[in-house]
Amino acid sequence: xxxxxxxxxxxxxxxxxxxxxxxxxxxxxxxxxxxxxxxxxxxxxxxxxxxxxxxxxxxxxxxxxxxxxxxxxxxxxxxxxxxxxxxxxxxxxxxxxxxxxxxxxxxxxxxxxxxxxxxxxxxxxxxxxxxxxxxxxxxxxxxxxxxxxxxxxxxxxxxxxxxxxxxxxxxxxxxxxxxxxxxxxxxxxxxxxxxxxxxxxxxxxxxxxxxxxxxxxxxxxxxxxxxxxxxxxxxxxxxxxxxxxxxxxxxxxxxxxxxxxxxxxxxxxxxxxxxxxxxxxxxxxxxxxxxxxxxxxxxxxxxxxxxxxxxxxxxxxxxxxxxxxxxxxxxxxxxxxxxxxxxxxxxxxxxxxxxxxxxxxxxxxxxxxxxxxxxxxxxxxxxxxxxxxxxxxxxxxxxxxxxxxxxxxxxxxxxxxxxxxxxxxxxxxxxxxxxxxxxxxxxxxxxxxxxxxxxxxxxxxxxxxxxxxxxxxxxxxxxxxxxxxxxxxxxxxxxxxxxxxxxxxxxxxxxxxxxxxxxxxxxxx
Amino acid sequence: xxxxxxxxxxxxxxxxxxxxxxxxxxxxxxxxxxxxxxxxxxxxxxxxxxxxxxxxxxxxxxxxxxxxxxxxxxxxxxxxxxxxxxxxxxxxxxxxxxxxxxxxxxxxxxxxxxxxxxxxxxxxxxxxxxxxxxxxxxxxxxxxxxxxxxxxxxxxxxxxxxxxxxxxxxxxxxxxxxxxxxxxxxxxxxxxxxxxxxxxxxxxxxxxxxxxxxxxxxxxxxxxxxxxxxxxxxxxxxxxxxxxxxxxxxxxxxxx
Ligand SMILES: Nc1ncnc2c1ncn2[C@@H]1O[C@H](COP(=O)(O)OP(=O)(O)O)[C@@H](O)[C@H]1O
Ligand SMILES: [Mg+2]
Numbered sequence: 001x002x003x004x005x006x007x008x009x010x011x012x013x014x015x016x017x018x019x020x021x022x023x024x025x026x027x028x029x030x031x032x033x034x035x036x037x038x039x040x041x042x043x044x045x046x047x048x049x050x051x052x053x054x055x056x057x058x059x060x061x062x063x064x065x066x067x068x069x070x071x072x073x074x075x076x077x078x079x080x081x082x083x084x085x086x087x088x089x090x091x092x093x094x095x096x097x098x099x100x101x102x103x104x105x106x107x108x109x110x111x112x113x114x115x116x117x118x119x120x121x122x123x124x125x126x127x128x129x130x131x132x133x134x135x136x137x138x139x140x141x142x143x144x145x146x147x148x149x150x151x152x153x154x155x156x157x158x159x160x161x162x163x164x165x166x167x168x169x170x171x172x173x174x175x176x177x178x179x180x181x182x183x184x185x186x187x188x189x190x191x192x193x194x195x196x197x198x199x200x201x202x203x204x205x206x207x208x209x210x211x212x213x214x215x216x217x218x219x220x221x222x223x224x225x226x227x228x229x230x231x232x233x234x235x236x237x238x239x240x241x242x243x244x245x246x247x248x249x250x251x252x253x254x255x256x257x258x259x260x261x262x263x264x265x266x267x268x269x270x271x272x273x274x275x276x277x278x279x280x281x282x283x284x285x286x287x288x289x290x291x292x293x294x295x296x297x298x299x300x301x302x303x304x305x306x307x308x309x310x311x312x313x314x315x316x317x318x319x320x321x322x323x324x325x326x327x328x329x330x331x332x333x334x335x336x337x338x339x340x341x342x343x344x345x346x347x348x349x350x351x352x353x354x355x356x357x358x359x360x361x362x363x364x365x366x367x368x369x370x371x372x373x374x375x376x377x378x379x380x381x382x383x384x385x386x387x388x389x390x391x392x393x394x395x396x397x398x399x400x401x402x403x404x405x406x407x408x409x410x411x412x413x414x415x416x417x418x419x420x421x422x423x424x425x426x427x428x429x430x431x432x433x434x435x436x437x438x439x440x441x442x443x444x445x446x447x448x449x450x451x452x453x454x455x456x457x458x459x460x461x462x463x464x465x466x467x468x469x470x471x472x473x474x475x476x477x478x479x480x481x482x483x484x485x486x487x488x489x490x491x492x493x494x495x496x497x498x499x500x501x502x503x504x505x506x507x508x509x510x511x512x513x514x515x516x517x518x519x520x521x522x523x524x525x
Numbered sequence: 526x527x528x529x530x531x532x533x534x535x536x537x538x539x540x541x542x543x544x545x546x547x548x549x550x551x552x553x554x555x556x557x558x559x560x561x562x563x564x565x566x567x568x569x570x571x572x573x574x575x576x577x578x579x580x581x582x583x584x585x586x587x588x589x590x591x592x593x594x595x596x597x598x599x600x601x602x603x604x605x606x607x608x609x610x611x612x613x614x615x616x617x618x619x620x621x622x623x624x625x626x627x628x629x630x631x632x633x634x635x636x637x638x639x640x641x642x643x644x645x646x647x648x649x650x651x652x653x654x655x656x657x658x659x660x661x662x663x664x665x666x667x668x669x670x671x672x673x674x675x676x677x678x679x680x681x682x683x684x685x686x687x688x689x690x691x692x693x694x695x696x697x698x699x700x701x702x703x704x705x706x707x708x709x710x711x712x713x714x715x716x717x718x719x720x721x722x723x724x725x726x727x728x729x730x731x732x733x734x735x736x737x738x739x740x741x742x743x744x745x746x747x748x749x750x751x752x753x754x755x756x757x758x759x760x761x762x763x764x765x766x767x768x769x770x771x772x773x774x775x776x777x778x779x780x781x
Binding site: 146148149151152153154155156157158162166167170171 | 600614616630634
């Protein structure tokens with residue numbers, strides 16, 4: 001068991017042990033915010049005392065997560081296959097896909113509760129959480145196939161779908177599995193957020209919400225721990241499965257064929273414009289169709305036109321606009337500041353990683369674990385520690401952007417071959433010169449990608465904090481509107497936050513492509 | 526145009542139109558392989574050998590000219606299962622066992638692999654891989670993988686067999702072994718064979734006719750008949766007549 005012994009001796013294990021010990025001592029003596037951080041043993045004792053409550057709540061959350069996970073992934077894999085077979089379809093649904101990716105789940109949880117009933121909102125939100133990740137993993141996996149094997153199939157008269165069936169689908173399995181691995185914790189997060197959004201007696205989200213006012217930190221920490229455990233386990237299951245299957249799917253030799261120059265794009269300009277217009281309009285059409293199909297009355301469910309009417313045409317529209325603008329004025333600055341700070345920290349830490357390799361080695365696993373934590377379950381804990389002021393919003397935003405950005409940046413820098421990194425050193429360059437010449441340029445494309453990818457997370461983090469803690473901004477407006485039964489506002493906030501998220505995404509994309517093209521660099525998908 | 530079981534390309538032109546420059550891969554290419562004959566196509570790298578073969582297999586369109594494989598246009602011929610093919614790379618599916626890789630063409634053609642269990646076992650035996658039926662490609666050596674690919678090319682009992690540098694990745698010793706085996710397999714099958722190669726000795730050892738191509742643009746410059754008795758054995762490699770023939774091919778190849 002050399003492996004096991006190696007792990008016991010490794011720095012990660014030692015640091016973990018130290019962390020737990022410090023946590024225990026600090027918690028026991030109630031150092032932080034008057035006992036807001038209990039010791040690990042206190043949390044475990046509380047967990048044991050609450051053991052009667054957990055099975056029902058855990059079961060409800062797991063049930064919704066699993067159902068959403070299965071449905072979302074079936075749709076995602078099916079869509080991925082269609083997109084690869086008919087690339088025009090992919091371009092046509094780009095707007096929808098980005099919207100699903102960028103939507104802050106908390107913003108649409110209330111509208112799902114309004115339009116669907118029973119478990120459906122939870123399942124839908126869990127499914128939405130997995131769709132984009134699995135769909136893109138499927139498209140990537142199916143696109144990178146062994147062209148030589150495909151030639152064999154075609155040489156016997158096999159058509160595209162035969163190549164799909166015999167070569168591409170099985171070849172995409174490792175990619176799809178790694179997509180599922182990342183998607184699994186998303187499903188748990190989606191289910192918990194929908195539980196927050198309304199209704200139901202069971203579920204960890206409901207339990208958390210109900211325990212919020214009791215002033216019992218150990219219980220909140222216990223719930224957070226259990227939620228993290230479920231999400232982490234779901235990640236682990238797929239990590240193990242993909243490690244198992246990877247071996248037999250890798251091509252034995254390297255494919256050196258140049259893939260066909262991709263000009264599947266529509267040739268004529270009018271057709272191209274039509275596809276772009278269709279892509280922009282499709283999300284709104286689907287929104288409209290969703291409402292018509294669910295048959296929810298107009299009073300409760302607003303179509304795109306209904307929202308326009310509410311914001312600009314109705315008698316009370318000026319009040320609605322004022323409320324919305326006030327909320328945006330509170331939410332947007334703090335989102336931007338939090339994101340900048342989180343990305344800045346991540347960038348600085350990542351480019352200096354070469355100077356403190358030991359630190360990165362021990363920190364990386366922790367950063368990876370935070371990726372699977374259901375953010376929402378941790379917010380109340382931060383509230384306990386930091387209070388209900390602006391600082392809690394800021395810290396949540398920083399932490400939700402910092403960790404993914406850091407992981408992405410470090411992985412990006414690690415792709416730079418060691419010889420390139422060593423070259424400046426070999427010519428006696430200073431550490432600063434090396435940073436300037438190698439590490440920073442190498443990290444730049446990943447910084448852009450991280451910015452793009454963390455926009456929705458930042459907005460989600462801020463809105464959760466506003467909803468649960470600070471009582472300001474968009475998050476609060478959403479929560480209040482639920483109380484006032486102000487349906488128009490609920491739909492408006494949902495629509496505006498999704499549109500903002502998408503707009504930011506595209507704005508950054510534009511700057512990214514411009515800058516990197518000028519610098520002659522490749523961008524990261 | 527012949528409508529027999531052979532391979533016939535008549536005045537075929539093919540230009541690859543890329544983003545930048547166009548590449549004239551074939552100009553006025555003519556090729557006739559009589560039924561049951563073994564033809565080797567030889568020429569410098571980039572002269573259009575693979576292109577000619579891919580056109581004959583319907584994997585690539587051509588601009589002008591006419592192509593007949595066993596009397597049919599390429600697409601019809603391949604879809605009816607009269608052709609077999611082995612590429613330079615074994616191109617095995619890494620998740621399929623040896624037996625299931627060999628069965629792949631049957632599945633593509635919509636035939637039931639279960640009904641061909643006997644043929645699959647026979648082919649595995651023929652290429653000397655008995656005992657490896659359930660092995661995955663990752664567990665085989667390069668030579669063994671190439672033999673799987675040869676077996677796969679024969680599973681449909683093809684009347685026309687295409688091979689694009691099937692032994693290009695093997696060392697000289699292995700290649701000569703494989704050449705002897707290939708000759709034996711081909712003689713048993715009685716099919717029309719077209720072998721793309723850049724090895725002069727390989728072409729001279731295996732073929733009835735060696736077709737020499739030149740590049741820029743790709744075209745046939747000469748057809749050389751190989752008179753040696755079959756079955757040819759390894760001793761042939763050291764025969765003076767064999768060396769004389771190889772020298773002749775080399776001269777044509779180098780444009781002297
Ligand atoms: N898919 C393609 N697109 C553009 N040019 C190609 C393509 N395939 C081959 N070519 C060009 O056509 C010429 C002939 O190629 P090929 O038939 O592969 O040569 P050979 O097999 O004799 O080495 C070469 O110049 C090659 O660069
Ligand atoms: Mg070639």
